[in-house]
Amino acid sequence: MPHFLYRTTLASAVLLACAGTALAQEQVVKIGHSGPLSGPNTFAGRDNDNGVRLAVEELNARKIKVGGKTLKFEVVSEDDQCDAKTGVAVAQKFVDTGVRYVMGPYCSGVTIPASRVYDNGGTLVSTVGTNPKITQAGYKNLFRIVASDVQAGANMATYAAKDLKAKKVAVIDDRTAFGQGLADEFAREAQKLGLAVVGREFTTDKATDFMAILTNIKAKQPDAIFYGGYAPQAAPMARQIKQLGINAKLLGGDTLCSPEMPKLGGDAVDGAVYCAYAGMLVDGDAGAKTFQDKFKQRYGQAPDVYGPFYYDQVMNLGQAMEKAGSTDPNKVGAWLHQHPYKGVMGEYAYDDKGNRVKAPVVVMTFEGGKAKPLASY
Incomplete structure (x- = not known):
């Protein structure tokens, strides 16, 4: 072998070895997002997606280690159109491609049928679907991250x-x-x-x-x-x-x-x-106000209704993986049930059915085109 070819081959081998070592020290965790990315509720789906992505960026910056490997979070977003049939197909796609954590669905009519697919596939779901039937099915790794109907x-x-x-x-x-x-x-x-x-x-x-x-x-x-x-x-x-x-x-x-x-x-x-x-007053809480400013700087607009909840729960999942020392949805789910988490939108603690307990509710109206809080429960 000519000397220059040997050196090139050797250099390539070293680079491949280094890349292999880096990959070996890294574990990819896919965070799926199922929501309306088209249709009349697109604004909500995009906002929720932004909340997920902002949290993933922050978790990756923290370089969380589990089992000696640095977790690399990746967002996989799918448009369920707030349609039950489409949402079930999205759920099956996530399960088949190894997505073990899903944020959403947004619409209760999608969450109810899709949650069976997720449960059968071993995927942990964090939804803002508010219909009481969602958590009555008894799926152990399904969490409602806001107040119910x-x-x-x-x-x-x-x-x-x-x-x-x-x-x-x-x-x-x-x-x-x-x-x-x-x-x-x-x-x-x-x-x-x-x-x-x-x-x-x-x-x-x-x-x-x-x-x-x-x-x-x-x-x-x-x-x-x-x-x-x-x-x-x-x-x-x-x-x-x-x-x-x-x-x-x-x-x-x-x-x-x-x-x-x-x-x-x-x-x-x-x-x-x-x-x-189904949240807390943003302007009355320093942490929530900081989040709102950060969100606005990142996306050029203030968060809509659910973006902050999606952000909180993804951050909660990252902390749960770190504390539980595992990316297994069953172990992470067990941690969520046992340990409350303080987020932008208050404390996240769950009952045995996955309902968020003591979820705050604020009655609001509009003044000058902006939401104005009136009473909290």
Whole structure:
């Protein structure tokens, strides 16, 4: 062999050996994200994805070691379109490709069927799906990282009765697992508190014209209208409530706390929309405010409703792997059940079914196009 070829071959071998050693000292941990990256809820899916990615960047900078290897976190994001069939296909793809940690799904109607696939595949799931059925299935490695419909719906009913002094309420839902579940909980608690539910109407999560059902409701003269659904429908609904001259507040869950509401609803939103945000007050907490500034610097905009929760839970997972000394979802899941974590959005502690215990809920309205906190529960 010519001398220069020998030296080239030797140099290549050394480089390969070094690369092999580096890889041997590193362990890749894939963090999947399942959410709506297209369609009317794209803004929420992108925000959630940003929360995941920001946490992964920070975890990689920390160079966490488990079993002598440095963990390298990688984000794998898939568009489930808030569609059950698509979400199940995404779940199967994640399971088949060795993704053992998934953030999402965003929509309860996707989470309910997809969680069975994840459980069968040994994947740990952290969802913001709020329908109570999600955690009733008994999957040991499924965690709800926000308040459930039971908490949000009940607190909104309490606020309507005690603070808004409402006597009569109408209820609309979009027939999704999220919207219907939330509306059911609100109606149930409202009746317990002595409020009269004077109308129950239904729409879809694709609708934009609510004039017919709002005209029916107007005749019943409710003090408040509760909507179980998402911001892309709630915003035009608020405009049409104003257009029809209905003297009633529009109430809803945390999806109505989105910055998209004033963007889409304009002046029909200010002082007229009230929402139950499953989080804590950002401006009243130094850590949360720091996170918000960091997020804005990284992505050029403030976080939406759920981005901070996704960030918190990914950071929680990283710490759990380090403390448990394992990347095995069963061991990490056991750690999450046994040890609370203090994040941007408060303390994360879970009951035996994976519900977040003592999840904070803040009732908010809008003033000058910005969310304004009114009461916390």
